[in-house]
Amino acid sequence: MRLSRFLMILKSKRRKCSVLRLRRAIKCVFPQDITRVLLNLISNGFYAATKRKAEAEGDGYEPTLVASTRSLGDRVEIRVRDNGRGIPPEVKEKMFNPFFTTKPAGEGTGLGLSICHDIIVKQHGGSIEVDTQPGKFTEIRVTLPRVTALIS
Ligand SMILES: Nc1ncnc2c1ncn2[C@@H]1O[C@H](COP(=O)(O)OP(=O)(O)OP(=O)(O)O)[C@@H](O)[C@H]1O
Numbered sequence: 001m002r003l004s005r006f007l008m009i010l011k012s013k014r015r016k017c018s019v020l021r022l023r024r025a026i027k028c029v030f031p032q033d034i035t036r037v038l039l040n041l042i043s044n045g046f047y048a049a050t051k052r053k054a055e056a057e058g059d060g061y062e063p064t065l066v067a068s069t070r071s072l073g074d075r076v077e078i079r080v081r082d083n084g085r086g087i088p089p090e091v092k093e094k095m096f097n098p099f100f101t102t103k104p105a106g107e108g109t110g111l112g113l114s115i116c117h118d119i120i121v122k123q124h125g126g127s128i129e130v131d132t133q134p135g136k137f138t139e140i141r142v143t144l145p146r147v148t149a150l151i152s
């Protein structure tokens with residue numbers, strides 16, 4: 001699914017809010033950073049699900065990516081879940097390191113999650129958690145304070 005279509009669907013779902021509404025919910029210093037985080041997470045999910053599909057060889061596997069948001073009072077939660085290849089423990093340990101990638105040479109920089117970590121944790125005082133089962137799914141859970149003091 002193309003990203004523009006995906007974001008339109010996100011916008012139309014009840015209890016799931018658009019990137020714009022999300023930006024308003026979080027009084028962040030650099031709103032475009034939140035878009036960048038979402039794009040990185042969604043792109044990883046699409047990649048993992050597409051790879052699993054390619055390996056599935058017509059066994060009825062349907063690549064699925066779900067993004068949702070939820071209010072936690074003074075915090076906002078964003079979840080991005082895919083039913084792709086999942087993440088083995090040895091990759092999970094290193095996946096936030098700059099330049100760490102399992103993609104073939106030339107396909108990925110390995111900077112996507114490192115940038116997400118910098119934006120969410122270092123700049124906005126939020127958190128990122130990973131729940132995954134190899135071969136089944138990955139869910140990235142981001143939480144952000146609604147009002148962020150700039151952390152240098
Ligand atoms: N949703 C996911 N499912 C399975 N593996 C993932 C997922 N998200 C991240 N990973 C693993 O973490 C690694 C690092 O991710 P990161 O986004 O930092 O870099 P990348 O996706 O490899 O490269 P780039 O973001 O530049 O395209 C990936 O190579 C992959 O092994």
Ligand SMILES: [Mg+2]
Nearest residue numbers: 040044112113
């Ligand atoms: Mg990536």
